Amino acid sequence: xxxxxxxxxxxxxxxxxxxxxxxxxxxxxxxxxxxxxxxxxxxxxxxxxxxxxxxxxxxxxxxxxxxxxxxxxxxxxxxxxxxxxxxxxxxxxxxxxxxxxxxxxxxxxxxxxxxxxxxxxxxxxxxxxxxxxxxxxxxxxxxxxxxxxxxxxxxxxxxxxxxxxxxxxxxxxxxxxxxxxxxxxxxxxxxxxxxxxxxxxxxxxxxxxxxxxxxxxxxxxxxxxxxxxxxxxxxxxxxxxxxxxxxxxxxxxxxxxxxxxxxxxxxxxxxxxxxxxxxxxxxxxxxxxxxxxxxxxxxxxxxxxxxxxxxxxxxxxxxxxxxxxxxxxxxxxxx
Amino acid sequence: xxxxxxxxxxxxxxxxxxxxxxxxxxxxxxxxxxxxxxxxxxxxxxxxxxxxxxxxxxxxxxxxxxxxxxxxxxxxxxxxxxxxxxxxxxxxxxxxxxxxxxxxxxxxxxxxxxxxxxxxxxxxxxxxxxxxxxxxxxxxxxxxxxxxxxxxxxxxxxxxxxxxxxxxxxxxxxxxxxxxxxxxxxxxxxxxxxxxxxxxxxxxxxxxxxxxxxxxxxxxxxxxxxxxxxxxxxxxxxxxxxxxxxxxxxxxxxxxxxxxxxxxxxxxxxxx
Amino acid sequence: xxxxxxxxxxxxxxxxxxxxxxxxxxxxxxxxxxxxxxxxxxxxxxxxxxxxxxxxxxxxxxxxxxxxxxxxxxxxxxxxxxxxxxxxxxxxxxxxxxxxxxxxxxxxxxxxxxxxxxxxxxxxxxxxxxxxxxxxxxxxxxxxxxxxxxxxxxxxxxxxxxxxxxxxxxxxxxxxxxxxxxxxxxxxxxxxxxxxxxxxxxxxxxxxxxxxxxxxxxxxxxxxxxxxxxxxxxxxxxxxxxxxxxxxxxxxxxxxxxxxxxxxxxxxxxxxxxxxxxxxxxxxxxxxxxxxxxxxxxxxxxxxxxxxxxxxxxxxxxxxxxxxxxxxxxxxxxxxxxxxxxxxxxxxxxxxxxxxxx
Numbered sequence: 010x011x012x013x014x015x016x017x018x019x020x021x022x023x024x025x026x027x028x029x030x031x032x033x034x035x036x037x038x039x040x041x042x043x044x045x046x047x048x049x050x051x052x053x054x055x056x057x058x059x060x061x062x063x064x065x066x067x068x069x070x071x072x073x074x075x076x077x078x079x080x081x082x083x084x085x086x087x088x089x090x091x092x093x094x095x096x097x098x099x100x101x102x103x104x105x106x107x108x109x110x111x112x113x114x115x116x117x118x119x120x121x122x123x124x125x126x127x128x129x130x131x132x133x134x135x136x137x138x139x140x141x142x143x144x145x146x147x148x149x150x151x152x153x154x155x156x157x158x159x160x161x162x163x164x165x166x167x168x169x170x171x172x173x174x175x176x177x178x179x180x181x182x183x184x185x186x187x188x189x190x191x192x193x194x195x196x197x198x199x200x201x202x203x204x205x206x207x208x209x210x211x212x213x214x215x216x217x218x219x220x221x222x223x224x225x226x227x228x229x230x231x232x233x234x235x236x237x238x239x240x241x242x243x244x245x246x247x248x249x250x251x252x253x254x255x256x257x258x259x260x261x262x263x264x265x266x267x268x269x270x271x272x273x274x275x276x277x278x279x280x281x282x283x284x285x286x287x288x289x290x291x292x293x294x295x296x297x298x299x300x301x302x303x304x305x306x307x308x309x310x311x312x313x314x315x316x317x318x319x320x321x322x323x324x325x326x327x328x329x330x331x332x333x334x335x336x337x338x339x340x341x342x343x344x
Numbered sequence: 345x346x347x348x349x350x351x352x353x354x355x356x357x358x359x360x361x362x363x364x365x366x367x368x369x370x371x372x373x374x375x376x377x378x379x380x381x382x383x384x385x386x387x388x389x390x391x392x393x394x395x396x397x398x399x400x401x402x403x404x405x406x407x408x409x410x411x412x413x414x415x416x417x418x419x420x421x422x423x424x425x426x427x428x429x430x431x432x433x434x435x436x437x438x439x440x441x442x443x444x445x446x447x448x449x450x451x452x453x454x455x456x457x458x459x460x461x462x463x464x465x466x467x468x469x470x471x472x473x474x475x476x477x478x479x480x481x482x483x484x485x486x487x488x489x490x491x492x493x494x495x496x497x498x499x500x501x502x503x504x505x506x507x508x509x510x511x512x513x514x515x516x517x518x519x520x521x522x523x524x525x526x527x528x529x530x531x532x533x534x535x536x537x538x539x540x541x542x543x544x545x546x547x548x549x550x551x552x553x554x555x556x557x558x559x560x561x562x563x564x565x566x567x568x569x570x571x572x573x574x575x576x577x578x579x580x581x582x583x584x585x586x587x588x589x590x591x592x593x594x595x596x597x598x599x600x601x602x603x604x605x606x607x608x609x610x611x612x613x614x615x616x
Numbered sequence: 617x618x619x620x621x622x623x624x625x626x627x628x629x630x631x632x633x634x635x636x637x638x639x640x641x642x643x644x645x646x647x648x649x650x651x652x653x654x655x656x657x658x659x660x661x662x663x664x665x666x667x668x669x670x671x672x673x674x675x676x677x678x679x680x681x682x683x684x685x686x687x688x689x690x691x692x693x694x695x696x697x698x699x700x701x702x703x704x705x706x707x708x709x710x711x712x713x714x715x716x717x718x719x720x721x722x723x724x725x726x727x728x729x730x731x732x733x734x735x736x737x738x739x740x741x742x743x744x745x746x747x748x749x750x751x752x753x754x755x756x757x758x759x760x761x762x763x764x765x766x767x768x769x770x771x772x773x774x775x776x777x778x779x780x781x782x783x784x785x786x787x788x789x790x791x792x793x794x795x796x797x798x799x800x801x802x803x804x805x806x807x808x809x810x811x812x813x814x815x816x817x818x819x820x821x822x823x824x825x826x827x828x829x830x831x832x833x834x835x836x837x838x839x840x841x842x843x844x845x846x847x848x849x850x851x852x853x854x855x856x857x858x859x860x861x862x863x864x865x866x867x868x869x870x871x872x873x874x875x876x877x878x879x880x881x882x883x884x885x886x887x888x889x890x891x892x893x894x895x896x897x898x899x900x901x902x903x904x905x906x907x908x909x910x911x912x913x914x915x916x917x918x919x920x921x922x923x924x925x926x927x928x929x930x931x932x933x934x935x936x937x938x939x940x941x942x943x944x945x946x947x948x949x950x951x952x953x954x955x956x957x958x959x960x961x962x963x964x965x966x967x968x969x970x971x972x973x974x
Contacts, residue, residue, distance in 0.1 A: 120950060126690075275755075314764070
């Protein structure tokens with residue numbers, strides 16, 4: 010088997026894994042957009058916020074310690090304990106639910122009925138606000154996140170060795186695929202199945218879909234909009250937490266995490282804003298596409314780092330020819 | 345039926361000119377649904393032409409075909425003696441066809457005056473460069489067109505709300521501003537999509553008077569859709585009746601009123 | 617009392633359509649202009665020029681540009697940083713390729729180049745709307761920054777990958793480089809700012825502006841009354857990018873002197889200018905100035921209060937700034953979507969009637 014092809018396959022597989030993570034972030038966008046028509050730019054920052062909160066709780070950091078020290082001249086940093094990862098995740102989930110409630114109560118309840126673009130700009134404001142709060146709360150230095158502990162149990166470390174060896178015997182070239190990527194794919198798959206099941210088979214899920222379909226009608230049959238919106242923001246917060254754990258374990262918990270999450274935007278443009286399968290397929294296409302493009306064209310001919318823009322350009326070109334995305338419904342204009 | 349090129353006098357002394365627009369065998373489909381089935385009719389210069397019919401008869405679709413918003417799958421539109429090629433709505437507007445909308449489509453972020461001035465856009469041709477300098481050509485053009493707009497504003501008696509943001513106006517006034525915007529274009533044909541929907545009797549009378557005055561004063565050809573049969577019968581010279589996308593009647597209000605098929609459609613006879 | 621329009625009649629349509637129809641406003645505008653031109657240059661020093669006035673003037677141009685696109689034409693763009701980079705790099709290329717060219721011409725040409733690039737990236741706007749378009753403009757942002765980073769021709773193959781402004785003059789007065797005088801750079805920027813504001817005002821009060829606003833308020837209706845949507849949107853992209861390109865050129869050549877594209881013209885810059893027009897007021901020239909002033913002043917004020925007075929570490933103040941800016945954006949969008957400009961209008965309405973409000 011020619012070397013080049015083996016490389017390409019490896020790049021392809023790695024792209025697939027990255028794509029899973031994009032899809033994971035994109036899922037959060039789809040959830041909120043479907044239920045409330047809000048295009049939540051802050052989703053990436055929510056992932057950052059969740060990951061930072063998780064690390065902070067794990068390490069027993071005192072929230073806002075820098076600010077408190079600056080104001081009162083004290084010198085507090087840590088409670089001096091460390092929390093078990095599983096427990097820390099539970100706490101973080103509660104924090105994200107509280108955040109969802111506050112976002113709904115203080116921001117979007119006052120913006121009901123506004124144009125989508127105003128809502129979108131409000132979420133950009135929210136992103137800035139959250140980023141500032143996260144930094145004030147936990148400090149802005151890069152933190153490492155121990156995913157093994159966070160997962161509760163590690164996958165056997167040998168799995169990538171195993172892939173390496175098997176592919177070596179099969180192709181005469183060993184593939185390298187990160188453990189973490191495999192875990193992420195499995196988690197993402199579980200999450201998607203869980204969310205779809207939730208939306209299809211539970212009472213709240215039905216109410217959520219009703220709201221997505223028509224706010225007014227849902228309201229008139231007794232669905233509490235407020236509750237549903239808090240619910241979807243909480244779910245989105247939970248998805249953000251999962252995405253934050255994955256990305257954070259991969260490249261450390263830092264600001265760039267929220268920028269990587271921006272990649273979810275072209276994913277959505279490709280997949281259509283309202284489609285969960287679209288988010289997944291779009292994520293995979295973008296993940297594979299940008300890795301392959303960089304490997305085959307970007308690095309050899311264009312000076313590299315094309316991953317910065319490939320996803321956006323692809324989405325842009327795609328949209329010009331199919332404005333509703335891969336799975337979105339055709340838009341019929343009326344007067 | 346009179347010949348297409350002929351003019352004739354109405355009972356109240358207005359002159360109705362030759363045919364200015366003609367729809368020939370128009371068929372419009374949305375997916376598998378036929379909204380308009382093989383309809384032909386004409387509009388004469390200076391007349392008030394009504395299109396009536398029950399809900400879902402395809403009246404609004406017909407108006408959208410005339411204003412270029414929908415392109416019919418079959419059939420031809422003839423305008424001023426020539427076949428109109430498929431064109432974009434803004435090109436249709438430049439040919440002198442203006443319209444109002446069933447659900448008011450004013451520019452909510454602008455004042456009444458600015459809205460009426462947008463009706464003049466097809467007449468304003470100065471380029472970007474002279475506009476950015478303002479003094480000279482752009483200002484002269486602005487003032488000249490403002491005079492036309494002000495004439496319309498006077499005519500429709502909305503002087504007092506000239507500088508009011510449109511979003512603050514009540515429904516009836518918005519309808520009037522929309523009419524003003526369409527009139528400001530000094531159109532050859534004016535299309536009115538349910539100009540009296542949602543109005544009370546008094547407002548309807550006002551609007552009817554304006555429509556008649558417009559036709560009388562400016563000689564504008566008017567094609568309108570209306571639900572209120574009484575209003576239609578009083579206003580229009582000729583009526584097209586549509587039902588389920590077909591044309592079931594065409595003629596003077598008197599003819600139409602006595603047409604058995606029209607009566608059935610309105611009173612509801614089972615379709616087979 | 618102080619602010620009145622009684623007895624102030626317009627007798628012609630031309631008079632009614634001037635920029636400041638009320639006499640009081642007109643005089644105040646002349647006074648501000650007089651101070652800006654004839655007083656400030658004599659009292660300005662390097663600190664005031666570099667930390668407040670010059671960035672304010674430059675950001676005001678960028679904000680006017682973005683406001684034309686977002687506030688008047690309703691097309692949200694997140695590519696401002698990228699377009700400013702186009703202005704900066706094309707200005708740099710003109711400055712180095714034609715050393716004898718007046719700075720005026722270089723900056724204007726940079727604007728023209730940026731306008732062309734803006735039109736290119738504006739083409740999809742016919743088919744893509746709303747936040748789809750906003751995300752699509754991110755493509756411009758990331759692609760342009762990458763381009764200037766990776767293609768050595770743009771930075772004249774310099775080892776550092778940076779561009780730095782050589783010494784250039786206009787009418788014999790040094791405008792760029794390390795040896796400039798505060799008053800010269802200030803006045804140079806002021807000319808562009810005032811010019812941009814006047815052109816923007818002229819365009820937005822006439823038929824072009826009405827086309828833009830019609831597209832913004834209801835694009836389908838606009839098309840049916842005779843607005844060519846593609847042409848209207850593309851002129852908005854062109855004019856907007858022209859101003860943003862000028863701002864980028866000035867930002868690089870006058871304000872910073874040397875630029876590394878990813879740092880200076882990254883996505884944060886796009887958001888900063890967007891925030892200026894949200895806080896200042898969408899669809900308002902005055903709002904563009906107000907927003908630019910506010911967001912140029914805020915970090916300086918926070919630094920003075922937080923770091924100099926209270927002695928807090930700088931990173932905490934920086935984080936606090938994020939919280940404040942983000943919070944303000946949300947508050948303005950909820951309470952006053954038309955920003956400071958609307959607050960100002962309301963205040964004037966009240967003043968007009970004061971002291972007898974009934």
